[in-house]
Amino acid sequence: MIVAGCDVGALTAKAVIMRDGEILRGEIIPVRPDAVRSATEVMDRLLTLLGLSFDDLAYCVSTGYGRRIIPFADTNISEISCHGRGAWWLVPSIRTIIDAGGQDCKAIRVGERGELKDFRMNMTCAAGTGKSLEVMAEALGVDVSELGPLALQASNPVLLKNQCCILTEITIRRMILEGRNTADIAAGICNHTARYILALLQDMGAKNDIGFTGGIAKNSGVTGSLENALGTKLVEFPVDPQLIGAIGAALFAADMGKA
Amino acid sequence: MISMGCDLGMVSAKAVILDDGDILAAEVLPYRSNPKEAMIEVIDRAIERAGISSERIDRCLATGFGARAVPGSAGDVSGEECLIRAIRYINPEVRTVIDVGSHTLHAFTMDSNGKLWNSAITDDCSAGMGRFIELMSRALEVPIDELNRDSLISARPVPLTNLCVVLAESDVISHINEGYDRIDLFAGVLMAVASRIAGVARRAGLSGEVAMVGGVAKNAVVVRELERKLEMKLAWLGEIDPQVIAALGAALLAGEKKG
Numbered sequence: 001m002i003v004a005g006c007d008v009g010a011l012t013a014k015a016v017i018m019r020d021g022e023i024l025r026g027e028i029i030p031v032r033p034d035a036v037r038s039a040t041e042v043m044d045r046l047l048t049l050l051g052l053s054f055d056d057l058a059y060c061v062s063t064g065y066g067r068r069i070i071p072f073a074d075t076n077i078s079e080i081s082c083h084g085r086g087a088w089w090l091v092p093s094i095r096t097i098i099d100a101g102g103q104d105c106k107a108i109r110v111g112e113r114g115e116l117k118d119f120r121m122n123m124t125c126a127a128g129t130g131k132s133l134e135v136m137a138e139a140l141g142v143d144v145s146e147l148g149p150l151a152l153q154a155s156n157p158v159l160l161k162n163q164c165c166i167l168t169e170i171t172i173r174r175m176i177l178e179g180r181n182t183a184d185i186a187a188g189i190c191n192h193t194a195r196y197i198l199a200l201l202q203d204m205g206a207k208n209d210i211g212f213t214g215g216i217a218k219n220s221g222v223t224g225s226l227e228n229a230l231g232t233k234l235v236e237f238p239v240d241p242q243l244i245g246a247i248g249a250a251l252f253a254a255d256m257g258k259a
Numbered sequence: 260m261i262s263m264g265c266d267l268g269m270v271s272a273k274a275v276i277l278d279d280g281d282i283l284a285a286e287v288l289p290y291r292s293n294p295k296e297a298m299i300e301v302i303d304r305a306i307e308r309a310g311i312s313s314e315r316i317d318r319c320l321a322t323g324f325g326a327r328a329v330p331g332s333a334g335d336v337s338g339e340e341c342l343i344r345a346i347r348y349i350n351p352e353v354r355t356v357i358d359v360g361s362h363t364l365h366a367f368t369m370d371s372n373g374k375l376w377n378s379a380i381t382d383d384c385s386a387g388m389g390r391f392i393e394l395m396s397r398a399l400e401v402p403i404d405e406l407n408r409d410s411l412i413s414a415r416p417v418p419l420t421n422l423c424v425v426l427a428e429s430d431v432i433s434h435i436n437e438g439y440d441r442i443d444l445f446a447g448v449l450m451a452v453a454s455r456i457a458g459v460a461r462r463a464g465l466s467g468e469v470a471m472v473g474g475v476a477k478n479a480v481v482v483r484e485l486e487r488k489l490e491m492k493l494a495w496l497g498e499i500d501p502q503v504i505a506a507l508g509a510a511l512l513a514g515e516k517k518g
Contacts, residue, residue, distance in 0.1 A: 010429055010432070010433075033435075033436060034436045035436065065433070102429075103425060103426060103428075103429040122426075124421070124422075124423055124426070125384065125423050125426075126423050126424070126425030126426055129425060131425040131428070132425060135425070141292065162382070162383070163383060163384075164383060164384050164385050164423075165425070166362065166385035166388070166390050166391070166394075166424055167362060167382065167383075167384075167385050169269065169362065169390075170269060170324050170362050173269065173294070173324065173325075174324055174325070177294065177295070177325055177327065177328045178327070
């Protein structure tokens with residue numbers, strides 16, 4: 001049985017096709033002006049790459065922020081459930097997943113069978129999200145990807161107390177004017193983001209193993225800071241973590257296709 | 260005596276030159292990356308406008324986030340002190356000052372002697388500040404001047420549900436995808452900004468004439484909505500640019516050998 005999961009986020013659209021419990025392939029594209037177009041395009045692309053057509057799909061589940069309006073999906077499931085399921089399927093020892101992307105930051109706890117147990121997400125403030133990290137990196141005049149390598153050279157990371165990234169711009173820019181070391185500020189920025197991710201985890205209660213997905217998971221500065229704070233290594237995923245939500249959706253699709 | 264006041268803010272540098280309290284020059288220079296350079300440039304421009312040589316400046320005081328980086332300054336003074344001094348010079352009837360800059364949202368009241376009475380400040384979230392407006396216009400991908408002009412006649416402002424700059428940005432983007440008019444969206448942003456400012460102003464307590472200063476005071480929609488919410492007219496500050504008020508105060512204090 002061939003099934004698909006389609007995850008339309010704020011920045012990227014992802015699709016995964018599975019056959020009999022195995023991933024055939026995944027595809028990621030930047031989002032188009034509307035969710036329907038994004039979903040259709042990524043799915044078309046993936047089907048073409050695999051030499052398949054829509055008719056070959058027994059079931060399709062959509063997830064992500066545009067999930068309710070995807071016309072070809074048989075049903076939609078929340079990104080939190082999909083994310084938890086996908087991450088657990090890839091790494092069965094996982095109990096906690098952090099998903100921090102462009103605009104959101106979530107903590108998800110799953111049970112022994114990958115079922116959703118609890119979750120937390122940022123509702124009113126962007127601290128801990130990719131955008132917040134980006135704003136602070138921009139204030140420092142570096143690209144987010146440079147934060148990790150820079151943070152490694154820090155000897156005395158600065159403390160950025162303010163939760164709001166925009167107000168933190170002031171602190172960062174003042175530190176630059178005062179001649180503070182760039183590496184120390186970079187480390188402070190990584191710690192800032194890690195701190196607000198950690199706050200969500202602590203509020204929910206985290207259990208090992210812990211996996212980290214979403215755009216920020218690719219930032220070695222933040223993951224390093226988080227590992228330090230947690231005192232444990234984060235799980236590594238065998239596939240591109242950006243696909244996890246779509247994988248989870250495809251797994252749900254397989255359940256539903258059987259029923 | 261010729262005095263100068265410099266205000267090095269987060270997005271613009273301002274310089275005012277006075278000759279015994281008469282304004283010879285008041286210059287504003289927006290900048291992107293190098294605050295020190297912008298400050299030097301705006302001082303040069305002010306000197307040129309004043310038609311004097313730089314040696315003739317007897318005393319200079321600085322304010323703003325980068326006050327310590329202002330070359331030739333005899334010291335730095337707080338923004339509040341500068342504003343009180345300048346407002347008393349411009350319009351002594353004013354008892355309440357609302358200061359909204361790119362990274363500030365602050366309101367205070369003073370007594371008839373210019374002594375600080377009460378103060379309300381937001382320092383945990385940047386909702387309502389100038390940077391909020393700027394980032395929203397970036398998300399809308401329309402030049403800010405155009406948005407400001409056109410939103411004056413928006414008939415259907417779209418209310419913002421989230422006031423975090425970053426989260427509001429994603430709301431706005433999804434609204435664009437849903438087909439909302441960009442001008443109506445921006446008008447909604449400005450109304451939310453006005454509400455935030457009104458809240459802070461009320462916390463400071465509104466007494467006497469109320470003046471608004473800072474870059475956001477140049478935004479006609481924000482001013483109109485704020486007047487509507489506070490049910491009063493804001494005090495007239497003459498032809499003076501609301502963005503140079505703090506620099507003017509610094510120049511006055513410098514001329515009086517204070518600070």
